[in-house]
Amino acid sequence: MSMATAMPWQAWPDLQLVWPWWLLALPLPWLALWLLPAVRSGAAALRFPHEARLRDIAGNGARARPLRGPGPLLWLAWALLCVAAARPQQLGEPVQPxxxxxxxxxxxxxxxxxxxxxxxxxxxxxxxxxxxxxxxxxxxxxxxxxxxxxxxxxxxxxxxxxxxxxxxxxxxxxxxxxxxxxxxxxxxxxxxxxxxxxxxxxxxxxxxxxxxxxxxxxxxxxxxxxxxxxxxxxxxxxxxxxxxxxxxxxxxxxxxxxxxxxxxxxxxxxxxxxxxxxxxxxxxxxxxxxxxxxxxxxxxxxxxxxxxxxPGPALRPRIERYVWPLAGAFALALLSFLLAGWRRR
Incomplete structure (x- = not known):
């Protein structure tokens, strides 16, 4: 491997997050999905002649099937949205006005x-x-x-x-x-x-x-x-x-x-x-x-x-980079909804 080859983390030098605490919101959808109580249904949706046998098989008052949750595209969109909210910035080249x-x-x-x-x-x-x-x-x-x-x-x-x-x-x-x-x-x-x-x-x-x-x-x-x-x-x-x-x-x-x-x-x-x-x-x-x-x-x-x-004091301008993860989150969310509609059809 050549010494001149840049490592992955070196692709964005001087990258920093202004509000890094927004990354704590990453697991919120997962927590809401798995920690909230499942929905119970007490009403019969369909009457069947052998209701007693079915009740014995499924169990009286069975829990409803858990929600599937969002797909991988929506998970990735949420992660990019949290990164955008953390407001990534990159320091530009030093200038001396x-x-x-x-x-x-x-x-x-x-x-x-x-x-x-x-x-x-x-x-x-x-x-x-x-x-x-x-x-x-x-x-x-x-x-x-x-x-x-x-x-x-x-x-x-x-x-x-x-x-x-x-x-x-x-x-x-x-x-x-x-x-x-x-x-x-x-x-x-x-x-x-x-x-x-x-x-x-x-x-x-x-x-x-x-x-x-x-x-x-x-x-x-x-x-x-x-x-x-x-x-x-x-x-x-x-x-x-x-x-x-x-x-x-x-x-x-x-x-x-x-x-x-x-x-x-x-x-x-x-x-x-x-x-x-x-x-x-x-x-x-x-x-x-x-x-x-x-x-x-x-x-x-x-x-x-x-x-x-x-020359005045050297300054390094701050370049806002939140636009890119925000645009990525919007594109993934839109793609996920389009795929969901295509599957239903």
Whole structure:
């Protein structure tokens, strides 16, 4: 016998029954036929002159002849019907559908300077955080297919949401963020370090380096934290995380009815050189936004980056096979009834 010859049970690889307990119904017709009491007849169907002799021969109150039961075709039809009810399925060949998207981490500065009302939104003055939230919410609407995470930083850095496809939960956490939630100072280096740690831990092994992106928005200078921003940039580069940095903040003036008015405490210094060095070291880009319109344009430009195709998780489609035993049961039952009618004729 050749080794290449398939054994009978190998003809249907990966065959499984979804509801195997239906096979317990196989002996039900046999049990009903043999366990139910036989029919007794007390009335004489035919009168005969020698009734007494016949009664002595057959016995008074004789049991009627047992039912013959269904034929072999009906038995086989019932068995196939039970197999069909058990819902056999076969696993198809594994397929890997392509999936477009990135692992994208958003880092938002919540230090005290983010409450400066030097931005405009819808024709009314707003603080920097409110303007950033509006732009980020619009940015999230366009990132279908990405796994997005959110972290905030001030004196310390905190991850609010892990990488997830549920952009609505990210948007809700974004809207609930307030100035000072993470402290009044600015820990840019710690924010980058935490983002790299989360991207490394939560990205799968199949995730390529060019798919991991951090977008960091800040309006100040690194004044807190344990990790130097430039050292954090090296850590991001070594882990394949591309960092886009956005310096956000006005020039210390606000336009009111066409007049440029100085803002109290405005014109805070932004360390553009460090932010630019971080972006260059990791293969990202540095942006400067002085108003809401410029910030929206920056996120629109980042949004235009082409998503990288990567294979999704391997899936094995389930192929329903109950149709075949069901069709066989119907054909056998029909054939049995046709043969019964032919025999009667």
């Amino acid at each position: 392509p999936q477009a998207g990135r692992d994208l981490m958003l880092a938002l500065d919540l230090s005290g300077s983010m409450q400066e009302p030097d931005m405009s939104l819808g024709g009314r003055p707003v603080d920097r955080l409110t303007a950033a939230k509006a732009v980020l919410a619009d940015f999230l609407d366009r990132r279908a297919g990405d796994r997005v995470g959110l972290l905030v930083f001030g004196r310390r850095a905190y991850a609010l949401t892990p990488l997830t496809l549920d952009r609505e939960s990210v948007r809700q956490q974004l809207q609930d963020s307030v100035v000072g939630l993470a402290g009044q100072e600015t820990a840019i280096g710690d924010a980058i370090g935490l983002a790299v740690k989360r991207l490394r831990e939560e990205s799968g092994e199949e995730q390529r380096d060019e798919d991991k992106v951090l977008i960091l928005l800040t309006d100040g200078v690194n004044t807190a934290g344990l990790l130097d921003p430039r050292k954090a940039a090296e850590l991001a580069r070594d882990n394949g995380v591309r960092v886009h940095t956005i310096a956000f903040g006005g020039d210390g003036v606000m336009s009111v009815f066409g007049f440029q008015l100085p803002m109290p405490g405005g014109g805070d210094e932004i360390d553009e050189a460090t932010l630019q060095a971080i972006a260059e070291a990791t293969g990202g880009r540095f942006f400067r936004a002085r108003d809401t319109a410029q910030l929206a344009g920056i996120y629109a430009e980042i949004d235009r980056l082409e998503p990288v195709e990567r």
